[in-house]
Amino acid sequence: MAVYTAVSDEDLQAFVASYDIGEVTSFAGIAEGVENSNFMLRTTTGSYILTLYEKRVNPEDLPFFLGLMEHLAAKGMACPTPLHDREGRTLRTLNGKPGAIISFLDGMWPRRIQPQHCTGVGIAMGQLHTAGADFTMTRRNGLTLEDWRPLFEKSEARADEVCPGLADMLRRELDYLEAHWPRDLPRGVIHADLFPDNVFFKGAELSGVIDFYFACTDALAYDIAVCLNAWCFEPDGSFNITKARLMLSAYARLRQPSEAEIAALPVLCRGAAIRFLLTRLYDWLNHPEGAFVKPKDPMEYAHKLRFHQRASGPGDYGITAAAAAQ
Numbered sequence: 233m234a235v236y237t238a239v240s241d242e243d244l245q246a247f248v249a250s251y252d253i254g255e256v257t258s259f260a261g262i263a264e265g266v267e268n269s270n271f272m273l274r275t276t277t278g279s280y281i282l283t284l285y286e287k288r289v290n291p292e293d294l295p296f297f298l299g300l301m302e303h304l305a306a307k308g309m310a311c312p313t314p315l316h317d318r319e320g321r322t323l324r325t326l327n328g329k330p331g332a333i334i335s336f337l338d339g340m341w342p343r344r345i346q347p348q349h350c351t352g353v354g355i356a357m358g359q360l361h362t363a364g365a366d367f368t369m370t371r372r373n374g375l376t377l378e379d380w381r382p383l384f385e386k387s388e389a390r391a392d393e394v395c396p397g398l399a400d401m402l403r404r405e406l407d408y409l410e411a412h413w414p415r416d417l418p419r420g421v422i423h424a425d426l427f428p429d430n431v432f433f434k435g436a437e438l439s440g441v442i443d444f445y446f447a448c449t450d451a452l453a454y455d456i457a458v459c460l461n462a463w464c465f466e467p468d469g470s471f472n473i474t475k476a477r478l479m480l481s482a483y484a485r486l487r488q489p490s491e492a493e494i495a496a497l498p499v500l501c502r503g504a505a506i507r508f509l510l511t512r513l514y515d516w517l518n519h520p521e522g523a524f525v526k527p528k529d530p531m532e533y534a535h536k537l538r539f540h541q542r543a544s545g546p547g548d549y550g551i552t553a554a555a556a557a558q
């Protein structure tokens with residue numbers, strides 16, 4: 233349950249009264265999510281999300297996240313936008329925590345991924361990369377190449393408790409990535425966590441993207457690699473080339489990836505896999521007894537990483553520059 237901070241009725245009413253959104257009619261914590269406390273807020277003017285930012289979010293990053301949502305929404309992207317209070321502020325404080333009210337998006341995230349969802353996420357990612365091109369703020373990716381080894385070292389001594397040989401495999405993979413990571417690919421604003429639970433659909437139609445709290449400035453193709461990992465593997469561990477092609481061709485309708493970006497996809501996929509493997513491994517090993525949030529399985533990403541290690545090129549993903557353009 234991702235409600236770490238309780239909010240009293242009095243505090244809520246005083247907080248909401250500083251916005252032009254009417255009177256509170258209902259208020260409830262949202263069970264989903266991992267990082268922050270989220271509440272469904274209904275007032276006489278509509279539905280909203282109240283988020284209190286918890287300890288894993290650096291308050292200095294909040295103007296970037298909120299500014300980015302506002303920028304993308306103003307450019308027509310279906311994503312939440314932060315509300316301004318009567319003094320024009322989007323970032324406020326409630327119960328001693330930084331907080332914001334953002335607009336509510338209709339739809340559901342897909343529990344079982346169908347090919348048309350991969351088309352949808354390809355379009356959403358293309359919209360984000362093009363609409364984000366003139367966003368002037370920047371934020372360093374806090375979970376990229378230089379961050380992976382220090383993160384691994386926090387779990388290194390206990391990694392083999394999860395799977396024998398895991399520490400050695402990760403050590404060798406980090407050596408490989410440090411030697412082969414591409415450094416001159418086109419950069420811009422990326423979502424960096426565009427997983428199915430952050431993309432809403434109404435039926436087969438994309439209705440919006442949420443959770444911009446890992447967004448940052450990095451290689452655009454790294455976002456594609458995150459999505460290939462998160463959307464294109466089947467529950468039995470096989471890679472679905474059809475889903476990858478649909479995602480890439482939908483993305484290319486908005487932004488055509490260069491040949492260098494396509495060629496880099498296998499190594500970017502390895503990087504994206506190790507990023508989620510390492511954060512999941514840390515959370516798995518440091519999961520507080522009795523915590524409500526269930527840690528995600530790090531080995532899911534070890535299996536994905538193994539697929540990428542064996543890939544001989546983008547063709548193994550069903551992807552070529554020409555196919556992406558179709």
Ligand SMILES: Nc1ncnc2c1ncn2[C@@H]1O[C@H](COP(=O)(O)OP(=O)(O)O)[C@@H](O)[C@H]1O
Nearest residue numbers: 262264265266267268270281312335336337443
């Ligand atoms: N703008 C929004 N509109 C509708 N539901 C939202 C919105 N933002 C968050 N939610 C709900 O809250 C849940 C958790 O949000 P998320 O941003 O993923 O949290 P966290 O950052 O803590 O992982 C989502 O799965 C969704 O149910």
Ligand SMILES: N[C@@H](CCOP(=O)(O)O)C(=O)O
Nearest residue numbers: 265266267425427508512528
């Ligand atoms: N997508 C990550 C976990 C991040 O959680 P979120 O609720 O903020 O999307 C993973 O699957 O490891």
